[in-house]
Amino acid sequence: MPDLNLLITLDVLLAEGSVARAAQRLRLSPSAMSRALARLRAATGDPLLVRAGRGLVPTPRALQLREQVSQLVQDAHAVLRPAHTLDLGEVVRTFTLRTSEEFVERFGPALLARIAQDAPGVRLRFVHKSDKHSALLRDGGVDLETGVVDVGASPEVLTQALFRDRLVGVVRAGHPLSRGPLSAARFAQGQHVYVSRRGQDRGQIDDALEAQGLVRQVSIVVAGFNTAIALARGTDLIASVPERYISVPPRGLHCFELPVTLPPFTVAMLWHPRQDADLAHRWLRTCLREVCGP
Template sequence: MELSEVDLNLLLLFQRLMQERRVATVAEQMNMSQPGVSNALAKLRRLLDDPLFVRAPGGVVPTPFAIRLAEPVSHALSTLHAALNPETGFDALRVTRKVTIGMTDIGEVVFLPALVERLSREAPGIALNTVRDTSVNLGNEMAEGRVDLAIGLLPQLKGGFYQRRLFDQRYVCLFRRGHALEDAPLTLAAWRKAEHLVVVSAGTGHGQVDDWLKRRGVQRRVRLTVPHFMSVGYILQRTDLIATVPERLALQLAAPFSLSLRALPSTLPEAPIHLLWHARVNQDEGNRWLRNVVIDLFADSATPARRTKSV
């Protein structure tokens, strides 16, 4: 038998008869006439090729087949009811789920320590997973539900997404403590003369620093180029190289790697860092709760969420 052959109302009637064992009572509960209940039961009997219920003193009794059928039918109807009527009130302390966030290596350094610490206290059943926004098609992954949130400078996420600006990322100069530039004025000439560690983070918004410098003809003595930010602290700690990096990353690296940071001698454009989520989860209570945690931890000011424009 195919499910398309079965009317859901017949299964509801079957469940009620199993519980009440009286046609008159079921008719009243389901706002039907007794002949209507009898006709519906007759249809179900034909579909299942079993009497299901037989007359007995005071009502009806189920057949052995009906008894075997009762538990799976009840479970199926209960599952369907729960899916159509989800409980309200997200309980972070009791929820168990896996959450995937798209972010860069900078994001992992800047956001994850505080976020994991907060979740350990307030939502210990949430397991975090991160993906690089450059290693997957982030828009598709979020639209299809495999990535829940994204944090960063992500201009490629346009139609169908909501975004909330967290802060404007400033850039600073980072170098080891005891470097010749630590006590001397950091002039543009001194900055240009120093040997630089440059991060070419393909596919991220941080490439705008190099683009901005090139457009203005600002030359640097590039000694080393690396494809990501994860090695920056280790390299600067043991060399005289300097690096131009996002300020929040510099603040995270300074103490563990004995580094100093200074304002740049030339003002670079700030990078707007956003929290983004797909429209499909905008009303999801768990996603909303997690968004609020991220905003509480990292947002500079209370700017409202807005939906990105379609393309």
């Protein structure tokens, strides 16, 4: 296999036309440069530089190679140099985002508008998130993911917070809980819809109620907050959903603070380290962070 370092040596030799000056430029001894020239002659089958008076002149083969070798060396430097600029107008790429339908509904329009303005050649593909496994990020099937990061998250996945949120209650307009003081006991006595992508039927709200000696009745378990909101609008069910998803309460709903104390949670974006330095991916992360900001 040829020594590709010889391309740099050949580029400098052809540019300087002198073994001594080439050695000085590459910080080599003249004897080391002479040995490198000998290896180049053997590799190319051409003397490359021949003596003419007190100097050296390039052979026709050397003249033929000069521009080609110079371009190869420049291209190699460009490949190994960190990328600092990105022409978004020239980017043609599809990013796959794994997130919930509610997240797409809430933040998708602003994100799409931002992308259409900055990089019209970029397309987004949203896939449904049904679990917290990071295999798709690791395997490259997904470029970016959103969700609440828990202690079981893969240590090889990078994360950055997008926003903090809290759960609030939602019932139909005119529901008994929409009138009068709301206590934990009144809240627990109602029929509830619980959101769980894992099929569980209890969570933090149940733990908080249990601490007060109360138990709520979960009548139905669904996989998404939009479904829970729709059921609350059309029935007497009580839903508990992230406040961000109902920042402008839909018609026919009454929203209220939960009568139990729960800690807020942080929604973050997740990505694999292989994407961290990619300029287009970095730009996408900036867009997502900005559209999800306060």
